[in-house]
Amino acid sequence: MPIAPPVSLSRRSALQLGLGGLGAGLLPGLTLAQGAWPNKSVTLVVGYPPGGQTDFAGRILTAGMQNNLGQPVVIDNKAGVNGNIATDYVLKSAPDGYRLLVGNGSNMVLNPHTYRNTAVADPLKMTPIGLLLTSSLMLVVPASLPVKDVDAFIAWVKQQDKEGKAVDYASGGPGSLVQTAMELFRERIGKPKMSHVPYKGSAPAMTDLIAGRVPAMFDASSVVAPFLKSGQLKALMATGPKRVPAFPDVPTATEKGIKNFEVISFIGLYGPPGLSPDIVKKVNTAMNTALKDAAVQKTIADRGDDAGGGTPEQLAALTKNYYDLLGKVVKDNDIRAE
Structure with missing residues (x-):
């Protein structure tokens, strides 16, 4: 990984990075959807088995998203190689918006750095749509x-x-x-x-x-x-920028004087390369609408997570910031997944 500056890993820092230097892979392409979108079910691909945090992040939003989109939104679990099978599957999918990836800090940040002998998908080629949750x-x-x-x-x-x-x-x-x-x-x-x-x-x-x-x-x-x-x-x-609401007595690293140590686990929604800005906007709107539901927010908070939301550009910046910063940690400590 490139050497990252000694900055905090807070969401605020990540968002301030913007899209500069991210590369065309994380920018929505110009491919236009054919006809009105969506006109069939939309699949959220999860690279892990049912029951985990990544699966939860996608599954909790399906009802709200399909109400907004007017078509079924379903989960497809494709577990394997720490999420890489699902990432590669969506990466190679047609940019029509019907297969989207629920990605986390492993398959969207760490895999390219920790797998030395296995070819893994390049997450920076994916189209960011929006942040689902953080923890x-x-x-x-x-x-x-x-x-x-x-x-x-x-x-x-x-x-x-x-x-x-x-x-x-x-x-x-x-x-x-x-x-x-x-x-x-x-x-x-x-x-x-x-x-x-x-x-x-x-x-x-x-x-x-x-x-x-x-x-x-x-x-x-x-x-x-x-x-x-x-x-x-x-x-x-x-390790987050603020105390966990479910455990308000537990201090943050910053409060304990440990500098430049803010780390969150984040889960976002991504599309294949070349996904049109119109589809990105529609999915982002559906996602943000679903996340505003009071029952959804309570369920997320009760687990100890924070609901996401925001723009594709914010997710792009967050992804790239962690890709660089944690990549340096992997390199400096020779961390390997195999």
Whole structure:
């Protein structure tokens, strides 16, 4: 990845970047839809199995979007290669607006950098439509770990390093946003030694984290929320630009004095290259209308996520900012997905 400036990863910073330098791949093309659009069902392709955060982000909006568009909006789960199968499928689809991608920080940001031996789709060729939701990451530890806050955790990690030990941390798999966030965190606190323990998914990682077999992990607030509410885990810090409404007592990294460490998990809606501005506008309007529904907003907030919204240009800027910034972390720490 290109070397990124030491700036915050907040949404505000991302949006200020605009579209400059993004490349033609992220600009809507000039291909015109034939006839009135849509005149049949629209498919939202998800690169992960049902039940996860990315699937939820698309599924929660289908009813509202189809009411606005006047045609069915359906989910098609095409899991595999950390979302790359779905990305490639939509990338190669006709730019007619009937196949759209629900993309996240893995297949739209990390995959091109973490896969060294597997050809992956270039996400910057996709047409951004709009942001669906965001989620702060949270640093969580077992309830039994004797640290009361992130300051105590950092002190413990550094003391272990001085004694020649490396504190383990879990992730749902190599090359993930969770691993990348922890490596960035490690950089920001002085690079004490830590050891990555990858699992085959968040569920088994959470099981071992709760049991105390591994002492720390970052994950999206919506993923860890049930375990925080049950008292099985405790949250030391949130990584977003503001506190998570569902957990208002958990401070942000910025509040704890950790500079240039704002990371969000984001999910957006993208189309294939060359998607016409007219279709982009119609889908963006349907998406924003669906996100304004009070019941939708409550469901998203209750999970610990934040509803998205906004313009295609804002999603384009957010995607490119994370592509550059996290790409540098991947390169500097030799993070690999395979």
